[in-house]
Amino acid sequence: MSTKTAFITGTTSGFGLAIANRLASLGCNLIITxxxxxxxxxxxxxxxxxxxxxxxxxCFDVRDREVCRQTVESLPERWKQIDLLINNAGLAAGATPVQDGDIDDWERMIDTNVKGLLYISRFVIPLMVKRKSGHVINISSIAGVEVYPSGNVYCATKHAVNAITKGMRIDLLKENIKVSSISPGAAETEFSLVRYHGDQEKADAVYKGIVPLNAEDIADAVEFIVTRPPHVNINDILLTPVRQANTYVYHREG
Structure with a gap:
């Protein structure tokens, strides 16, 4: 692919780090956050x-609207030619029935997964509209397709990501801007460790008896999406481990 500039959020670990390396291997210049x-x-x-x-x-937090605005607006002119926006920053915090939920966890997920994605999109996409060219990829989740026990608010945020993605695709159709999403199933990164507030035993149990997806699998999906011909848009890729049927049905060994 010709030299492009990609703006990737949440790149210090997991999916974001793998995506950054993969796009760099394709010759993209990167803005990483x-x-x-x-x-x-x-x-x-x-x-x-x-x-x-x-x-x-x-270095900034996508939950801070004003910092998002200032960061994008203060980009040097040559860095404003953004071809790819990868909205990757996101997390799960806690896994409890809604009646026992930690409101701080809820707000952290909503502020990052929904509002953070919207803030960055609101300030980057107009740069694409000016050029009538660009591609937005939102990292969603199988939790945006199906809800699972004690996933309530996390699932709601990823359902929101899917709805926002579909809305973006309609709104940006006339602007010649592609919009895609990737919805991974169980993937072993820092995801579960963050969700369980650093409890390694609980995090490990999530993947017990299966071979989960990894960050490179998601980078593979990104590479496939961004290397399609100009007339092709991949709307969504939903991928799971072989032993995962949906959000909560697994076949575990042992």
Whole structure:
């Protein structure tokens, strides 16, 4: 693919890190974002060294609307030519029945998964509209398709991502901007460790008896989406481990 610029949120681990490396391997220059400055700077240096592309690391929290606005608006002019927006930043926090839910966890998920995605999209997409060219990929989840026990608010946020994606696709149709989503099933990254607030035993139990997806599987999906011909748009890719049928039915070994 010709040299493009990709803006990727949540790149300090997991899907975001794998996607950043994959797009760099395809020759893309990158704007990478995250909240962990040291990791972000290290990642930027590693990608520059390995792939010879330009990388602009930006340390900020997508939950902060004003910082999102200022960050995008203050980009050097050459970095405003954004071809790909990967809305990857997201998380699950807690897994309890709704009547026992931690409201702080709810707000953290809503602010990151829904509002953060909207903030970044609102400030980046107009740059694409000016050029009548671009591609938005929202990282959703199988939880945006089906709800599972104690997944209530997390599932709601990912249902919102799917609805926003469909709305974007309609709104941006006349602007020649592609809109896609990727909906992974069980994937072993930092996801479950964050969800269970650092409880490694609980996090490991999620994947017991199955071979889960990994970050490279999601990077594969991104690569497939962005390398289609100009007349083709992949609306959504839903992928799961072989031993996962839906959000809560697994066949576990042992």
């Amino acid at each position: 995250g909240r962990r400055r040291e990791r972000l700077e290290t990642e930027a240096a590693d990608i520059r060294s390995h792939y010879g592309v330009e990388v602009l690391p930006l």
